[in-house]
Amino acid sequence: MQQSPQRGWNRREFLSATALVALALGVPAAAVSLTSLESEDAPTDRQRFVMKDVSQLVIPRSATPGGGDVGAGDFAILALAHGLDGSRSLLKDAAAYARFARNDGSIRHVAWLEKELDTRAGGDFLKAPAGQRLAALKALDAEAFASRESESPWKAIKGLILTGYYTSEVGGSQELRYEPVPGRFDPDLPLTPDFRAISNDWTAVDFG
């Protein structure tokens, strides 16, 4: 994008120019294929179903689509394999999850979750009724967040499902507001019920 040497951009020109560039180039395909994952992290079809279902339980469909609808599960699978949010750091109590360990000692979260949910459902988690699946996941969630010291792999899984949802176009710009060029700063506004959080409030994303 060339800038006029005579003067700077104003907000309206900038937004329209950005839209034109996007039209001309097409929005680049951002997805990284799950098939590129190494074998120990390549998900089975069932694991992808589990992650999709769990994503939808974490962020259900309302007036806007849910986590499973927007592919938050697949994103979390990719993100966990690549260690986002510290998810390939070694646990203090590695022995507790030894059967799900990779060669480098980190935990295969998805394999753990699949097994854990089946155990809690007393069989095939995916075949359990919706209410039972939600109850099982709520119990798992409550246990994982009961203490700060908990090393439950669920914390990382849930976190990356949320990232997957709120950084998707639906989650970021329909469920929440995406404001790429606010153009101003209002320091004190009433927080009214119709005020949607800004998904790209980067200070909040970093420190909130």
Place this chain on the structure above:
Amino acid sequence: MQFDAIVVGSGITGGWAAKELTQAGLKVLMIERGREIVHGEYETENKAPWEMPFRGLGDTAHYVREYQVQMKNRHFNEFTQGHFVNDKENPYSTGPDTDFTWFRSYQLGGRSLTWGRQSYRWSDYDFGANKRDGHGTDWPIRYADIAPWYDKVEEFIGVSGSPEGLAQLPDGKFQPGMKLNVVEEHVRKVVADKYGRCLTIGRTANMTVAKPEEGRSECQNRSICARGCSFGAYFSTQSSTLPAARATGNLTVVTDAIVEGVDYDPKTKRVTGVRYVNTKDGTQAAATARLVFLNAGAFNSVHLLLKSRSEAMPTGLANSSGVLGTQIMDHANTLSTIALFPQFNDRTTFGNRPTGAIIARYRNMDAMDGSGHTRGYSFQGGALQSNWGAGKREAGIGAELKDRLHQPGMWRFVLVAFADCVPRDSNRLTLDRTKTDRFGIPQLHVDFAFGKEEQAALAQAKADAAEMMTAAGGTVIMGLDQPGAGGTAIHEMGGARMGNDPKSSVLNKWSQAHDIPNLFVTDGAQMASSACQNPSLTYMALTARACDAAVKMLREGVI
């Protein structure tokens, strides 16, 4: 190639040196080790998270392999990774007891693209600090020497801020300051009324008034500065000094070129030019000039002096004092407090303000009231509301969670202390004796540790921060009093300090080498103390001042 002046580096000070020297009519060669980046062609600037392969967080597995230091920088992410060095390709070594994270940006514009933009004047508390408590060596200048150069720099780069009339943080030529948010306004009143301290909006090189004649717009409150800003709303080489230098027709820029050494002629006792290697094809080249300015960044300028050793100067160029490399510093910093302010949860804000607020230094000014330390500290931070990220730390799933994250959440106030780092001989840079980089150049070796003064300052800062937050009605939930690794403030400086005495300093009061009259070092390497303010504005002012002096000396035939 023959030039009047060579400027090594194109970052915050290199851009200024190029601007000032070309505008004085000199033919200038600016050499940059990294690639060219063209203003307005910032690759990720307008990307949404969903247009990025890893949604803006980046591929951690890749970072662990290639960016193991840079990934610790809070401005480093998938959008900005192209503005940081690959650590694997750019190694440095550290001593056995040293934990030093060296954040670097090797590209045209250097760290001017990724800097935090906080712009503060130093005061005579700072320039007089070494003389007063005996750490380090005295500065050869005082505030009056630099004040007009602060004026010049602030007006050109565009600094927004609020005048407060503080002796320890002098006011400058500000554009209107950005606004404090509702919680910060409240805390400002409490800390002023109860403690006589000043909480003010960050003085930041983000403009609130456009400079249309320079093609620069006012800040759009995006707060994605480190991706690059096509609005030119924050100061960078690209937005500001480079177009000014280019407009003179006197500037030649060479990118992708690492300077291997500065050449010295023992007969004339002058430097004659530089030798450099093209990083793309390995070819070597040289250029000569009457003046050489080192602006490679504090540590890299020292590195260049050390590796430019010769028979005449066997311990490094301009190092007859033997102090080259010593007394490096970085601000000791830590997260002093996080406090919750739920009483404001019915208020919110709009827009991503690209600066926080600060609480100006208040210790060890006219009364020595520091506990176990003789210098100052200040706080940077501010009040912010949580958003969807808070869901990662809390129990809850389902409709209740989605509903909760639909609106902004809890207000919290964050204060990060930055403490003055006293100069110590043991904190130093040397050439590694065995390790080299991919071009066979000896790696820079860093020995660094904070001492009891910084520990004491951060302990007092933590207590003060908690007290102020509590007084303002906040609930303190955590606080730290141990400094992070060296380098984390990204204010690494010193190593070629200014001083009056050629026996104990490298540079004189004009940022000019005592040993070599046509050699100037005007980046962070020249610093004799650290103060507790962000230093870049001072580097720029000293650069403009040194350029003016150098041109005068050149015209008078002194050099």
